[in-house]
Amino acid sequence: MSINSFILEAKNLGKVFSDSSGKLPAVNNISFSVSKGEFLCIVGPSGCGKTTILQLLAGLLDNTSGEILLGGKPLKGPHRDISVVFQKSNLMPWRSVLKNVLLPLQIYGTPAKEAKEKAGLYLEKVGLSEFANAYPKALSGGMEQRVAVARALVQNPRILLLDEPFGALDSFTREQLNLELLSLWRDQNITAIMVTHNIREAVLLADRVLVLSPRPASIYREIPVNLPRPRTGDIEYTREFVDLTYQIRKAIKA
Numbered sequence: 001m002s003i004n005s006f007i008l009e010a011k012n013l014g015k016v017f018s019d020s021s022g023k024l025p026a027v028n029n030i031s032f033s034v035s036k037g038e039f040l041c042i043v044g045p046s047g048c049g050k051t052t053i054l055q056l057l058a059g060l061l062d063n064t065s066g067e068i069l070l071g072g073k074p075l076k077g078p079h080r081d082i083s084v085v086f087q088k089s090n091l092m093p094w095r096s097v098l099k100n101v102l103l104p105l106q107i108y109g110t111p112a113k114e115a116k117e118k119a120g121l122y123l124e125k126v127g128l129s130e131f132a133n134a135y136p137k138a139l140s141g142g143m144e145q146r147v148a149v150a151r152a153l154v155q156n157p158r159i160l161l162l163d164e165p166f167g168a169l170d171s172f173t174r175e176q177l178n179l180e181l182l183s184l185w186r187d188q189n190i191t192a193i194m195v196t197h198n199i200r201e202a203v204l205l206a207d208r209v210l211v212l213s214p215r216p217a218s219i220y221r222e223i224p225v226n227l228p229r230p231r232t233g234d235i236e237y238t239r240e241f242v243d244l245t246y247q248i249r250k251a252i253k254a
């Protein structure tokens, strides 16, 4: 057992992309720890290295320096305890909604009956039971992302990574999905790490916000968000909320 309550730790994490045209440093010596059950948001300017950090944490990219610890043990690649929601849902168009949600369980060899029940349960959690047999092309953008969230949660990960998952949605749908995400996060007792460049979204969701520098990303500031929970959209009109968004905006511009 780990001696601390950190579920995920990045230690002096670095990533340099290399190709024939040269080397491009994307992440520069980043260290941070995430506690079990925390909701961490990572914000930063466009192109600073946010997606790269998330892909490193997901085990989808190899780091060039430092290390990532999952429950105190080095992360070597994709891990069942960690799942990801990307900006694009990446649903398979030839599979029904239910079969898209089933996919991770099939990959992990869950018995068919159990897998189907679980997939159905997670579709219910995102309010899409009625669309189980529909195909992705019949879904709105918001519904597609709900399916992507169900697909990410169905394997019972301990950590949910999100890369601007609702970035392509209109602001009303986006707020709705953020609030749904908050209640899933609470019910599932999961640890969430979301990358976004939307400051209001970060403050609405997070316990703590990391502000990144321009590329290569390093941690510029860490801002705790001590707003009460459960949160609703109305919180955005409070003085504390506005102060925090202002602080973060200033940090990003600095």
Ligand SMILES: Nc1ncnc2c1ncn2[C@@H]1O[C@H](COP(=O)(O)OP(=O)(O)OP(=O)(O)O)[C@@H](O)[C@H]1O
Pocket (backbone or CB within 6 Å): 017, 018, 024, 026, 044, 045, 046, 047, 048, 049, 050, 051, 052, 053, 197, 215
């Ligand atoms: N696979 C790759 N190979 C080479 N360079 C890459 C690769 N992925 C990202 N980069 C470069 O790394 C830098 C950081 O990219 P990244 O996508 O992590 O930024 P970001 O903060 O997520 O950007 P955005 O705000 O646009 O989402 C960019 O300069 C990008 O061109």
Ligand SMILES: [Mg+2]
Pocket (backbone or CB within 6 Å): 050, 051, 052
């Ligand atoms: Mg990105």
